[in-house]
Amino acid sequence: MRLSRLHVDAPLAPGDRVALPGSAAGHLVRVLRADIGDGCVLFNGDGHDYDARITAIDKRSAEVEILAARTLRNESALRIILLQSLARGEKMDWILQKATELGVAGVIPVESERSEVKLDGERAGKRVAHWQSVIVAACEQSGRAIVPPVSAPRPLAQALHALSPSGLRLLLDPQAGQALDMVGGQPGRELVLAIGPEGGWSPRDRESLRAAGFEGMRLGPRILRTETAGIAAIAVLQSRLGDIV
Numbered sequence: 001m002r003l004s005r006l007h008v009d010a011p012l013a014p015g016d017r018v019a020l021p022g023s024a025a026g027h028l029v030r031v032l033r034a035d036i037g038d039g040c041v042l043f044n045g046d047g048h049d050y051d052a053r054i055t056a057i058d059k060r061s062a063e064v065e066i067l068a069a070r071t072l073r074n075e076s077a078l079r080i081i082l083l084q085s086l087a088r089g090e091k092m093d094w095i096l097q098k099a100t101e102l103g104v105a106g107v108i109p110v111e112s113e114r115s116e117v118k119l120d121g122e123r124a125g126k127r128v129a130h131w132q133s134v135i136v137a138a139c140e141q142s143g144r145a146i147v148p149p150v151s152a153p154r155p156l157a158q159a160l161h162a163l164s165p166s167g168l169r170l171l172l173d174p175q176a177g178q179a180l181d182m183v184g185g186q187p188g189r190e191l192v193l194a195i196g197p198e199g200g201w202s203p204r205d206r207e208s209l210r211a212a213g214f215e216g217m218r219l220g221p222r223i224l225r226t227e228t229a230g231i232a233a234i235a236v237l238q239s240r241l242g243d244i245v
């Protein structure tokens with residue numbers, strides 16, 4: 001039987017007794033009907049899974065003893081950073097969930113000229129916290145032990161200015177002359193993939209991206225929605241240069 005895998009935002013080490021946070025304890029108690037002596041797996045984003053055993057439990061809390069640590073080696077050598085134009089509601093959650101399952105190393109949400117979503121101040125902070133929880137849940141499900149970060153949303157120009165100077169930069173563009181499956185380069189390098197909003201990149205946004213070194217790439221003969229395009233492109237890139245075979 002597959003053991004429950006839970007994220008704990010705390011240092012972990014064999015021999016420790018850990019009081020699980022409310023959400024993790026509630027999942028064990030109310031959803032899985034776990035009991036004292038049952039096993040589970042914890043992770044905190046440091047690249048390890050921690051085998052644990054439940055030592056105490058009640059209706060609202062649970063304590064576990066960590067038995068052993070295991071180093072996981074399921075991160076892709078291809079570091080894909082997804083530069084994603086803000087999408088509405090559940091679309092953004094879906095993008096983050098599937099991109100995490102496919103192995104992205106980080107997500108940078110951006111506000112472009114045609115973005116239908118604008119976030120600032122307290123609202124932006126709440127959305128980032130929600131997005132990070134979506135990513136954590138995707139890591140729990142997919143077996144990843146390193147949690148990819150999602151940055152606070154920012155205007156496209158600011159995001160481009162903050163990018164690392166190294167690595168390949170690709171702009172998914174249905175009008176591009178070169179197909180995505182022709183991308184070359186060394187497996188294991190960093191790659192930034194830019195995906196536009198529902199209405200597509202504006203001419204000014206395209207100009208900014210190209211000035212920042214982004215090369216246009218076409219993905220097939222059809223125009224994909226923003227929530228489909230990035231996921232399809234990540235899968236192609238992971239197949240060509242990453243760890244999906």
